[in-house]
Amino acid sequence: xxxxxxxxxxxxxxxxxxxxxxxxxxxxxxxxxxxxxxxxxxxxxxxxxxxxxxxxxxxxxxxxxxxxxxxxxxxxxxxxxxxxxxxxxxxxxxxxxxxxxxxxxxxxxxxxxxxxxxxxxxxxxxxxxxxxxxxxxxxxxxxxxxxxxxxxxxxxxxxxxxxxxxxxxxxxxxxxxxxxxxxxxxxxxxxxxxxxxxxxxxxxxxxxxxxxxxxxxxxxxxxxxxxxxxxxxxxxxxxxxxxxxxxxxxxxxxxxxxxxxxxxxxxxxxxxxxxxxxxxxxxxxxxxxxxxxxxxxxxxxxxxxxxxxxxxxxxxxxxxxxxxxxxxxxxxxxxxxxxxxxxxxxxxxxxxxxxxxxxxxxxxxxxxxxxxxxxxxxxxxxxxxxxxxxxxxxxxxxxxxxxxxxxxx
Amino acid sequence: xxxxxxxxxxxxxxxxxxxxxxxxxxxxxxxxxxxxxxxxxxxxxxxxxxxxxxxxxxxxxxxxxxxxxxxxxxxxxxxxxxxxxxxxxxxxxxxxxxxxxxxxxxxxxxxxxxxxxxxxxxxxxxxxxxxxxxxxx
Ligand code: SF4
Ligand code: SF4
Numbered sequence: 001x002x003x004x005x006x007x008x009x010x011x012x013x014x015x016x017x018x019x020x021x022x023x024x025x026x027x028x029x030x031x032x033x034x035x036x037x038x039x040x041x042x043x044x045x046x047x048x049x050x051x052x053x054x055x056x057x058x059x060x061x062x063x064x065x066x067x068x069x070x071x072x073x074x075x076x077x078x079x080x081x082x083x084x085x086x087x088x089x090x091x092x093x094x095x096x097x098x099x100x101x102x103x104x105x106x107x108x109x110x111x112x113x114x115x116x117x118x119x120x121x122x123x124x125x126x127x128x129x130x131x132x133x134x135x136x137x138x139x140x141x142x143x144x145x146x147x148x149x150x151x152x153x154x155x156x157x158x159x160x161x162x163x164x165x166x167x168x169x170x171x172x173x174x175x176x177x178x179x180x181x182x183x184x185x186x187x188x189x190x191x192x193x194x195x196x197x198x199x200x201x202x203x204x205x206x207x208x209x210x211x212x213x214x215x216x217x218x219x220x221x222x223x224x225x226x227x228x229x230x231x232x233x234x235x236x237x238x239x240x241x242x243x244x245x246x247x248x249x250x251x252x253x254x255x256x257x258x259x260x261x262x263x264x265x266x267x268x269x270x271x272x273x274x275x276x277x278x279x280x281x282x283x284x285x286x287x288x289x290x291x292x293x294x295x296x297x298x299x300x301x302x303x304x305x306x307x308x309x310x311x312x313x314x315x316x317x318x319x320x321x322x323x324x325x326x327x328x329x330x331x332x333x334x335x336x337x338x339x340x341x342x343x344x345x346x347x348x349x350x351x352x353x354x355x356x357x358x359x360x361x362x363x364x365x366x367x368x369x370x371x372x373x374x375x376x377x378x379x380x381x382x383x384x385x386x387x388x389x390x391x392x393x394x395x396x397x398x399x400x401x402x403x404x405x406x407x408x409x
Numbered sequence: 410x411x412x413x414x415x416x417x418x419x420x421x422x423x424x425x426x427x428x429x430x431x432x433x434x435x436x437x438x439x440x441x442x443x444x445x446x447x448x449x450x451x452x453x454x455x456x457x458x459x460x461x462x463x464x465x466x467x468x469x470x471x472x473x474x475x476x477x478x479x480x481x482x483x484x485x486x487x488x489x490x491x492x493x494x495x496x497x498x499x500x501x502x503x504x505x506x507x508x509x510x511x512x513x514x515x516x517x518x519x520x521x522x523x524x525x526x527x528x529x530x531x532x533x534x535x536x537x538x539x540x541x542x543x544x545x546x
Binding site for chain 1: 495497498499500501502503504505513517518519532535536538539540
């Protein structure tokens, strides 16, 4: 452990006085190269990170308010997209990847998935009216059985994003060595390795700047969808035990964050429904985390650059769908960002699914908020499970089900 | 691709859609052509995207002839449009575009579209998750 240079309280005091020094995770790289860790650690209080990309495992809780007569909603649709109603009476959860109920899906492959949960969330954030259709079986205390109405975010009691898994710490690079085009969540993959899909902000990405979760934890206040949010838990599939390089950077998908934030404070500029051809609907989202430079070690980790972050290249025609774990090789984000990578001697154009320019804008916006005193830092109330936790992502082990159990199902 | 090839979109109103006009480009003007896409139904408007290869004069004469027969001739680039408000500059389309019509500007990392280089293959329309690339055909 290196010597503590400043505390959260001291940083927040400087924010209040307008004296805080903030740089982005991109700006800090050259700064450290120029001046060295020791000096920059003394000068810089906060480094801001950012990412903007498609984040599956996102969704929003909505409370629509009670109807007269009362209704305990059993089944609900928002602009034709099913929302989960099995919570209480008028609480709904709209998941980002839920397609519209009349979507032809992949019946004509590759399906278009024009509208889904992510688009509903975008429409809500943009302040557009959304059609709610709801059904119930009726009870003595909740007699109403049917409801059709327009709703608008301004009238909802609560509307908050609650994303079980965002901000993946590193991820695969997808290629397709087969002879036919593949339609995946990492984009359209052209045959014979015609392109390579990837999705990470690399040197700007939150968890790649704090690889061992030393400062990002439960309770960390963040930029989420253009508004304010919080880290509430480790994300689902959080996998700190992935092999790491000498800088602590995982060699594949590792840590993740579960985040929450008020949808009412968000902006459609930072939260947008997406349609991934042949795959499904989802949500593209901007997320940024401030990193307090508590000591030199914190700064060392967030001075990581794209050259030092490697991602595994995976065959999405075979190794990924069949879960073989096979890796074709590793490439750096600097190579990916250049537009061309070399795989097995072949030059392959890269096709990013996440936006570097928007990731940069998230980090710059967060920097500005902190400088202007609009955003202060919070100290985590509990850490995320780290390498020492032994937490490991498991695959499902299927168990045979006896015929007697299956009868009548 | 041939240096003197010109990519055009032909629209055939109902009255001319069922007449063999396009082959006249070869017969009368000695032009070669590659049909890139076509959808013509006998009773509705038809659309054809083609590359016309030949000298500039012959191209102009050929296209003027088509126009005189009621065919609407437009340069191809009008048909794939980028809806800028929806584009979030990921670059998924850049890795798909075969001609460099879509490219990543550096160091801004903003994605730009040069309609002049577009051959309307529609790969970007397939690959854009934001549905920011639109085919107007
Ligand atoms: S794929 Fe779509 S959103 Fe991404 S850069 Fe291209 S046009 Fe923009
Ligand atoms: S239609 Fe094809 S050539 Fe035109 S911009 Fe899109 S990918 Fe490029």
